[in-house]
Structure formats: structure tokens, C-alpha cells
Amino acid sequence: MIRRPVDLLVALERECLTVDGAINQRAWDACEESWRRQRLLTHELDISLRESTLTPEESKAIKLRIDRLTAYRDGQLKRLKTFNENCAKRLTTIGRFRKYSKTVTTERHPSLLDVTQ
Numbered sequence: 001m002i003r004r005p006v007d008l009l010v011a012l013e014r015e016c017l018t019v020d021g022a023i024n025q026r027a028w029d030a031c032e033e034s035w036r037r038q039r040l041l042t043h044e045l046d047i048s049l050r051e052s053t054l055t056p057e058e059s060k061a062i063k064l065r066i067d068r069l070t071a072y073r074d075g076q077l078k079r080l081k082t083f084n085e086n087c088a089k090r091l092t093t094i095g096r097f098r099k100y101s102k103t104v105t106t107e108r109h110p111s112l113l114d115v116t117q
Contacts, residue, residue, distance in 0.1 A: 002044065002047055002048045002051060003044065003048060004048065004052070005045060005048045005049050005052060005054070005062050006062070008041055008044055008045040008048055009045065009062065009065050009066070009069065011041050012038060012041050012042065012045070012069055013065075013069060015034050015037050015038045015041065016038075016069065016072055016073060016076065018030070018034045019031055019034045019035065019038075019076060020076065022034060023076070023079070023080065023083075049062070
């Protein structure tokens with residue numbers, strides 16, 4: 001039995017909130033699992049919309065909710081991309097610092113530091 005489109009939209013909205021919580025906790029496995037459920041729910045929603053007969057008012061309301069959900073998910077993706085870029089910048093900076101610190105330490109000569117000579 002296929003669920004009603006409204007029920008599927010509510011489930012999708014809840015999964016989006018689940019992803020937000022998992023992102024805040026940096027629980028990437030939970031994000032992956034939620035995204036998998038979202039894909040399944042989206043597929044089920046597509047089937048449900050094809051098989052159900054909706055009034056024009058229902059269709060308009062469902063389209064509005066789908067548009068809001070799409071914008072919300074796009075915002076999540078944008079935040080994740082920004083987070084990823086920030087991590088890449090930090091790792092690059094750390095890598096440069098480590099590389100620099102290795103070159104500085106190999107160029108030191110202990111005899112130059114010894115003032116007794």
C-alpha cells in the first residue's frame with residue numbers, strides 16, 4: 001500500500017531535520033542513513049503522486065511544500081559545501097605549517113646556537 005503524498009512529505013521534512021541534527025553533531029553515518037531514507041521517500045512520493053487523484057487545491061499545496069522542501073535541502077547542501085571548503089582550507093594551512101616547520105628544523109645548526117665557541 002502506498003502512503004498518501006502528505007504523509008510522505010511530513011516524513012521527508014522530518015528526515016531533513018534529522019540530517020540537520022546529525023550535521024551539528026558531525027555524525028556523518030547518521031547523515032548518510034537519513035539521505036538514503038530520503039531517496040526512498042522521494043521515490044515513494046513520486047509513485048504516490050502519479051497514482052493519486054488530487055484536487056487542484058491539494059496539488060497546489062503539495063507543490064508549495066515540495067518547493068519549500070527543495071529550498072531547505074538546497075540550503076543544507078550549501079552549508080555542507082561551505083563546511084567542506086572550510087575543512088579543506090584548515091587542512092591546507094596545517095599542511096603548509098608542517099612543511100614549513102620541517103624545513104626550518106632541518107636548516108638549524110646547533111653550533112650556531114652555542115655561544116660558548
